[in-house]
Amino acid sequence: MALNDFISVFFPYCVEKQPDGRYVVLNREYKPVGFKTTEHIEYEKYPICVEFKGLGSATAGKLSWNGDSSTDKIYLYNDGCVPTKSPEHMKNYLKRLEIFAKLKVVH
Secondary structure, three states: OOOOOHHHHHOOOEEEEOOOOOEEEEOOOOOEOOOOOOOOOOHHHOOOOEEEEOOOHHHHHHHOOOOOOOOOEEEOOOHHHOHHHOHHHHHHHHHHHHHHHOOEEEO
16 A cells, blocks of 8 residues: 555546546545545545546646556556655656646636
8 A cells, every 4th residue: 555655645646537538636546636545436426527628648648657648547657756766756757747737627
């Protein structure tokens, strides 16, 4: 379980597209950011699914730790580049978060 540090609970690990086309932002345990649990979560039961304006393949490639342009599941880091493991990993992660933070949420 990776829920023993701040980044694993409160920072985005991945962004996963849902069947309706909206996204949920997940922590290291594939729970919505801020959820500190290992219990199964049904995303549709919570107001956490959103549509991001401008989240196409080009932006997905910039958000992905390895440049993957798939918009189905976008990983901001992986076990080989955990942001807290080195200043360089953190710098790269924060660059991706800067891009992510500029996206608008569609209402």
